Amino acid sequence: MNDDEINGDGINDVAADFSQGRISRRDALKRLAALGMGAAAGSAFIAACDRKPGASSEGASQNPADTIYRNGTVLTMVDDRRQAEAVAVAAGKILAVGSEADVMATKGANTVIVDLAGHTLMPSFIDAHGHFMNALQVVKWANVQGVPAGPISSIADFVPVLQEHVRKLALKPGDWIIGYGYDRSNLVEGRELNIDDLDPAFPDNPIMLIHSSNHGAVLNTAAFKAVGYNENTPTPAGGIIARKPGTNIPYGLIMETAFLPILTNAPKPSERELLDTLDEAQKIYTRAGVTTVQEGATAAKDLRVLRKGADEGLLYLDVVSLPLFLEIPELATDFAPDFVGGPADIPDEAVKAFGAYRNRLKLQGIKFIVDGSPQGKTAFWTQPLLTPGPDGQPDWRGQPVIPPETIHKTMAAVHAKGLQVFCHANGDAAIDLAIDGMRATGVKAADDRRTVIVHSQCMRPDQLDPYVELGFTPSFFAAHTFYWGDEHLANLGPQRADFISPMASAFAKGLRCSNHTDFSVTPMEPMRIMWASMVRTSKKGVVLGADERIDNWQALKALTTEAAWQIFEEKTKGSLEVGKLADMVILDANPLTAAPEALLDIAVLETFKEGKSVYRKEP
Amino acid sequence: MSLPLTVIGGYLGAGKTTVLNHLLGNNDGLRIAVLVNDFGDINIDAELIESADGETIALTNGCTCCTLADGLSTVLAELRGRSEDFDHIVIEASGVADPLKIGHIGAAFGFPLVGVTVVVDAETVRAQSTDTYVGDTVMWQLRSADLLIVNKRDLVAPAELQSLLAWLVDTVPDTPTLTTQGGWVDTAILLAPLRASETHADPVGSHGSFESWSFRTATPLRRSDLDAFLTALPPGVVRAKGILRLADDMANNYLLQRVGRRTSLLPLNAVSAEDPFDTRLVVIGVPGSIDSELFAQWLGGCM
Numbered sequence: 001m002n003d004d005e006i007n008g009d010g011i012n013d014v015a016a017d018f019s020q021g022r023i024s025r026r027d028a029l030k031r032l033a034a035l036g037m038g039a040a041a042g043s044a045f046i047a048a049c050d051r052k053p054g055a056s057s058e059g060a061s062q063n064p065a066d067t068i069y070r071n072g073t074v075l076t077m078v079d080d081r082r083q084a085e086a087v088a089v090a091a092g093k094i095l096a097v098g099s100e101a102d103v104m105a106t107k108g109a110n111t112v113i114v115d116l117a118g119h120t121l122m123p124s125f126i127d128a129h130g131h132f133m134n135a136l137q138v139v140k141w142a143n144v145q146g147v148p149a150g151p152i153s154s155i156a157d158f159v160p161v162l163q164e165h166v167r168k169l170a171l172k173p174g175d176w177i178i179g180y181g182y183d184r185s186n187l188v189e190g191r192e193l194n195i196d197d198l199d200p201a202f203p204d205n206p207i208m209l210i211h212s213s214n215h216g217a218v219l220n221t222a223a224f225k226a227v228g229y230n231e232n233t234p235t236p237a238g239g240i241i242a243r244k245p246g247t248n249i250p251y252g253l254i255m256e257t258a259f260l261p262i263l264t265n266a267p268k269p270s271e272r273e274l275l276d277t278l279d280e281a282q283k284i285y286t287r288a289g290v291t292t293v294q295e296g297a298t299a300a301k302d303l304r305v306l307r308k309g310a311d312e313g314l315l316y317l318d319v320v321s322l323p324l325f326l327e328i329p330e331l332a333t334d335f336a337p338d339f340v341g342g343p344a345d346i347p348d349e350a351v352k353a354f355g356a357y358r359n360r361l362k363l364q365g366i367k368f369i370v371d372g373s374p375q376g377k378t379a380f381w382t383q384p385l386l387t388p389g390p391d392g393q394p395d396w397r398g399q400p401v402i403p404p405e406t407i408h409k410t411m412a413a414v415h416a417k418g419l420q421v422f423c424h425a426n427g428d429a430a431i432d433l434a435i436d437g438m439r440a441t442g443v444k445a446a447d448d449r450r451t452v453i454v455h456s457q458c459m460r461p462d463q464l465d466p467y468v469e470l471g472f473t474p475s476f477f478a479a480h481t482f483y484w485g486d487e488h489l490a491n492l493g494p495q496r497a498d499f500i501s502p503m504a505s506a507f508a509k510g511l512r513c514s515n516h517t518d519f520s521v522t523p524m525e526p527m528r529i530m531w532a533s534m535v536r537t538s539k540k541g542v543v544l545g546a547d548e549r550i551d552n553w554q555a556l557k558a559l560t561t562e563a564a565w566q567i568f569e570e571k572t573k574g575s576l577e578v579g580k581l582a583d584m585v586i587l588d589a590n591p592l593t594a595a596p597e598a599l600l601d602i603a604v605l606e607t608f609k610e611g612k613s614v615y616r617k618e619p
Numbered sequence: 620m621s622l623p624l625t626v627i628g629g630y631l632g633a634g635k636t637t638v639l640n641h642l643l644g645n646n647d648g649l650r651i652a653v654l655v656n657d658f659g660d661i662n663i664d665a666e667l668i669e670s671a672d673g674e675t676i677a678l679t680n681g682c683t684c685c686t687l688a689d690g691l692s693t694v695l696a697e698l699r700g701r702s703e704d705f706d707h708i709v710i711e712a713s714g715v716a717d718p719l720k721i722g723h724i725g726a727a728f729g730f731p732l733v734g735v736t737v738v739v740d741a742e743t744v745r746a747q748s749t750d751t752y753v754g755d756t757v758m759w760q761l762r763s764a765d766l767l768i769v770n771k772r773d774l775v776a777p778a779e780l781q782s783l784l785a786w787l788v789d790t791v792p793d794t795p796t797l798t799t800q801g802g803w804v805d806t807a808i809l810l811a812p813l814r815a816s817e818t819h820a821d822p823v824g825s826h827g828s829f830e831s832w833s834f835r836t837a838t839p840l841r842r843s844d845l846d847a848f849l850t851a852l853p854p855g856v857v858r859a860k861g862i863l864r865l866a867d868d869m870a871n872n873y874l875l876q877r878v879g880r881r882t883s884l885l886p887l888n889a890v891s892a893e894d895p896f897d898t899r900l901v902v903i904g905v906p907g908s909i910d911s912e913l914f915a916q917w918l919g920g921c922m
């Protein structure tokens with residue numbers, strides 16, 4: 001099975017070749033027949049494709065544009081013709097792009113002309129890696145992250161933010177108030193939030209503000225009462241229960257083993273409740289100009305929710321799902337009911353479900369996880385950190401989270417089945433493990449398997465050549481230089497910290513790389529991560545690796561063309577070219593020419609999925 | 620009473636699953652809930668299987684084997700509501716997990732940790748301990764162990780085994796270590812709690828290839844003296860268990876559990892008038908580790 005078939009591009013290839021005049025009608029029919037399409041269906045299909053755009057006046061008169069966008073900057077994201085004057089869209093696809101005169105030739109009687117008024121139209125952004133299932137949760141939670149990811153910079157900020165949340169969700173007394181992204185390091189006071197800060201304003205609503213590590217939370221007194229924690233509750237081994245000074249009363253913060261049972265026993269949203277949040281969750285992306293969304297670590301039960309949402313027609317953005325490799329056995333039974341086996345035994349029935357959108361949901365590849373996160377010190381490095389491990393361990397260099405033998409065996413099996421491998425690896429030892437595992441399969445760059453190394457943060461310079469050799473493509477997390485840059489400098493020292501997400505070196509080697517938010521680890525802000533990849537400046541203003549800064553064009557490609565290519569969608573997405581999907585965004589300024597600091601002020605005015613407006617900024 | 624929890628750890632391939640297979644087949648009358656990462660290598664005699672669904676296999680001997688597919692904390696939260704159905708919980712830690720951390724998670728869900736047993740492969744553990752990828756992991760697992768089981772001893776030469784045991788003494792001093800093959804470990808050593816029937820008349824008995832020593836007294840023990848006694852026990856003592864009366868709290872009976880170097884002492888139940896027993900204690904160790912005269916003297920000194 002070759003990749004084209006896996007990804008369902010075979011028929012689209014024929015369509016593209018035919019509509020762009022590269023092959024004749026007869027050849028197109030022959031190739032469609034070879035792909036299993038009957039003669040009648042083939043003819044109908046070709047008729048639908050027969051839309052000769054732009055230059056052909058005959059085509060224009062037969063198939064006029066639905067909409068033409070003009071009088072602004074058109075950023076095509078095509079290398080040798082970066083900008084154009086206008087774009088025509090018909091039936092959700094790009095009909096023409098180029099000079100105003102050529103594009104206007106596609107105008108028909110009913111064509112709508114949109115005046116861009118000097119704004120910038122470009123391909124919408126692709127979420128190269130993030131967690132869509134988190135979006136379904138956080139739309140019901142209060143954002144208590146620090147500025148700029150959230151609104152918090154001091155203790156006094158919490159109460160008004162939570163009051164606004166109560167108002168927005170119309171919560172009643174007794175309802176839980178859940179917040180996410182709490183972290184003492186964001187507070188000017190430098191102390192933990194406590195019950196005395198929260199209780200006066202919230203005597204009746206239990207509050208749980210989940211720590212940015214997801215390993216703890218701050219609770220108020222109503223919440224402690226609800227979970228049964230009081231002054232007689234002992235602090236469990238491996239946990240923390242902060243106590244009010246001079247007393248044994250739980251004071252707010254609970255961590256690790258003191259938090260885990262609380263989290264586990266917290267009521268979970270039903271499948272229906274999750275489905276009901278799909279619209280709000282997709283708006284997080286459309287507001288940011290993103291129309292292809294990633295669910296980048298999908299458990300089997302989450303995939304059931306997504307498939308149900310897709311079948312009910314609730315998705316209007318494209319969702320790319322990467323099932324977790326350890327979930328293969330459970331997932332497999334959804335496709336092959338009698339399946340018995342381990343992750344390395346993925347059955348063919350399940351393999352067939354990959355590679356093509358069904359009702360806007362696509363399974364693209366299998367997600368492997370080798371290590372944890374550098375800021376949590378759970379990544380896996382070859383050299384020790386300069387600071388102690390998460391439990392105070394000396395000479396700490398982290399550990400793999402799965403035995404290497406298990407990862408390598410499953411990687412080989414998944415690769416042999418023709419599926420794309422996505423491998424979470426943050427530390428250089430974890431990256432070595434991914435390199436070893438894929439090298440053992442015999443894969444070469446020429447095989448075009450596009451193994452994605454997700455995060456690929458703490459690389460060593462010598463790991464770039466194996467990436468080239470094996471056809472790896474990194475999805476970097478460049479905004480770490482901003483959000484956690486100061487921590488990385490302290491933990492790794494300048495030499496290693498400066499090579500975090502080395503985008504310039506990777507591009508220079510000819511690697512194709514994307515850049516991601518890892519939502520909801522950081523907010524869905526394409527301009528923020530573009531900026532970060534260009535300035536690499538920490539919150540304290542320290543530059544991490546000035547040599548690894550990239551220019552506007554590279555930074556934009558990492559959010560568009562390269563991200564599309566990584567998921568085998570370069571023929572339909574990532575640039576404004578004839579025949580591609582009209583997935584587009586209008587920005588109020590041109591990010592290609594903006595100074596880095598000006599990027600953060602660029603606003604999304606409107607977002608289109610296949611020509612249809614899915615977000616429009618309030619005037 | 621809360622269900623006692625034992626964690627079985629060790630790197631991939633050490634033989635954790637064969638240990639668990641033996642345990643499920645030789646449960647010594649205990650209803651054990653065994654939580655495993657997957658059913659892949661679990662090999663339960665078909666005649667023993669009472670019922671099975673996706674994540675759970677119920678055995679005719681009262682044991683249940685359950686996968687951790689839904690996550691350890693979810694499974695533990697469910698078990699909280701089924702405490703009456705079991706006598707003991709055993710968790711198989713994943714091959715790279717720190718089994719002590721797994722034990723702490725279990726304890727946080729209300730299951731007191733009574734032992735962390737780490738299984739090592741006699742053939743490969745020393746090489747693994749310096750492996751680029753898993754060396755640190757294997758070393759942390761050894762340090763987390765209360766009791767070490769050196770498995771596959773039949774696959775190495777006697778001299779090599781002796782050298783391995785010496786290395787373990789150097790690496791993790793004071794950690795009692797047993798050797799075995801084919802993953803066979805006496806259930807009584809691994810997790811059996813004290814039962815009423817186990818009040819031996821003989822002060823010194825045999826327990827498979829182990830020696831045991833039983834002690835009974837009508838005089839309550841002082842907590843500080845008991846602690847001193849437990850601290851003084853030699854590393855060859857792999858197991859101690861008992862129901863105790865403590866002078867510090869005469870209202871309750873206490874359950875003492877010692878697995879390897881870990882001791883837990885928990886209130887068992889309120890002392891009742893009909894209670895036929897006073898303090899009784901069984902100590903089990905490798906041959907040569909039991910010095911009944913000395914032990915009696917130590918405990919006698921407590922009174």
